[in-house]
Amino acid sequence: MNLNNIHNVYFLGIGGIGMSALARYFHANKKQVAGYDKTQTDITDGLGVLGIDIHFEDAIENINTTFLSKENTLIVYTPAIPNGHKEYQYFIDNSFQVLKRSQVLGLITENTFCLAVAGTHGKTTTTSILGHLMYECNVPLTAFLGGVSENYNSNFIENGTKVSVVEADEFDRSFLTLSPDIACITSMDADHLDIYGDASEVTRSFEDFSKKVKSTGKLFVRNGLPIKGITYGIDDESDYSVKNIKIENGSYVFDVKTPETIIENIQFNLPGRHNLSNALIALAMAVEYGCPHWQLAKALASYKGVKRRFTYHIKTEDFVFIDDYAHHPEEINAVHQAVREMYPDKKVLAVFQPHLFSRTRDFVDDFAKSLSQFDEVILLDIYPARELPIEGVTSLWLLNKIDNKNKKVVSKKDLLAEIHDSRSQIVLTIGAGDIGEEVKKIKKEFTVES
Missing domain, CATH: 3.40.1190.10 (Mur-like, catalytic domain)
Structure with missing residues (x-):
């Protein structure tokens, strides 16, 4: 495929971090860009500011007619889009040029x-x-x-x-x-x-x-x-x-x-x-x-970092709040090493949201070992992402394997109260799911107090 001959690019899952970068690329190169995502986020809002049309309901009638013509149109999709997705099936059934994000990146590079x-x-x-x-x-x-x-x-x-x-x-x-x-x-x-x-x-x-x-x-x-x-x-x-x-x-x-x-x-x-x-x-x-x-x-x-990679949200002498995307035991170990090196004498609370039932099952003992290193541990329920539940694989199952007396599974609605009750001066939120939404609430709650 010659991307120079493509004038219209439609994204299924445009709000994904990799997908949205491609959307910005095609927009910068004067292509007509639009897309679907199931959830409105800061990322989709940022694309909207550029003039990129995005809708959040899987419905063919929501697609701008420009993108319903096969001529000079490319459809880009993320593997998170299920086969039963109406818009995806429409483009497949009508023989559009449909490529995965990775294939498009390969063509660009x-x-x-x-x-x-x-x-x-x-x-x-x-x-x-x-x-x-x-x-x-x-x-x-x-x-x-x-x-x-x-x-x-x-x-x-x-x-x-x-x-x-x-x-x-x-x-x-x-x-x-x-x-x-x-x-x-x-x-x-x-x-x-x-x-x-x-x-x-x-x-x-x-x-x-x-x-x-x-x-x-x-x-x-x-x-x-x-x-x-x-x-x-x-x-x-x-x-x-x-x-x-x-x-x-x-x-x-x-x-x-x-x-x-x-x-x-x-x-x-x-x-x-x-x-x-x-x-x-x-x-x-x-x-x-x-x-x-x-x-x-x-x-x-002059490098400042990446959002959700050891990101400081509150940093005072009495209270520090850090957020990190870590979702694998080795990544949690790296976060632990970093926080101990920076704050060797302070107690640390780790709030972890496991990501995927399969990953939790496959690495449960390694997760337990990495989380046991913190002074206190709070687990949220597993974030399923693209998966259905697996019998017996729960946050409580993981919790019981953690070697730490100060541990519990907590619902999101009770999280702020549990952090208030904590005796730790350092609070970490860790995970790749929607725990980022809790970050905003924690920051608002404790910025007022600190």
Whole structure:
């Protein structure tokens, strides 16, 4: 397909974080854009401000007639759209050009110099850092992010079209549509077992992705992963390594050893060793692209983060409220490490909303272990997303496996009262579901008091 011949793009699930970035891309490239989503959110409101027509009821009569003509029209859908969806079925039955989001991203990037970030954890933050670094170095890029960058208040960064910076998503093997010039793999932990079946298939998919890197390209891998490439790590003998780490005024200051030189006294403001690793690989990819060291160091110091990735909502001496998207045991471990490093002497309450019945079932013991590290734990009910309930898989089942006396399952309506009763000075909300809606309520409630 030649996207230059497409004039109208209609999105099924336009409010998704990846879908909305594509919608912004096509709108910026003067295409007619519209779409459906089941829920109105800040993301859909932001698209509406651009003049993109969005409706929230699955009904063919709600679709603008412009998009009911097959001529020069592309339909983009997210895998979360069920087969019984009326609008989806209409487009299929009438032989429209219908593509998954990942296929469209592959088409967009195939004629660019593509930098792709893969890994079960760290993709969004790393891609956001990389996009920011290259934008600040005036690279003519388009960056598609899986989260909202604090620097740009968007999941889309545009400064030209010669270079693309993308998340290479392993969910349903989407990243195999890409052919990157420079790529990295941050992690390969078991996840999405509802798709893959077992951990060996996850590993195999990353091996397949590594082979998608162009023969003239470069692949980076975090030191210790079972795939060959340029290595990176913290305080080790990797090709790219962080050295001489200090914490000054709540920020990291460190040196980076490259294969050619040492870049000294770099400042990075996000907490947590996982974020330090993300910053390192983003910097390494930008170095290999050809960005000047001094510009990269300056840009890294100005990076603000991604919304819902260790996002501070309240930060006083007496009370701190942080929100994070973590929804896998390893991600929760990373959040725990970060909060303990920043606040070693304070008690921490973790409010966790499990995401997906299948993920909770597959990693229940690992979730229990990671959550047991906090001083207090509150669980919300499991967020189902695209799944139906699985018998016996509940938040109470997970709670009973957590080794912590200060633990309970709480309904959303009782959450504020439970936080008031807590003895912790640090409150974390964690999860990938609709827990973000509770964040607004917590912030409003405790900003008044603090």
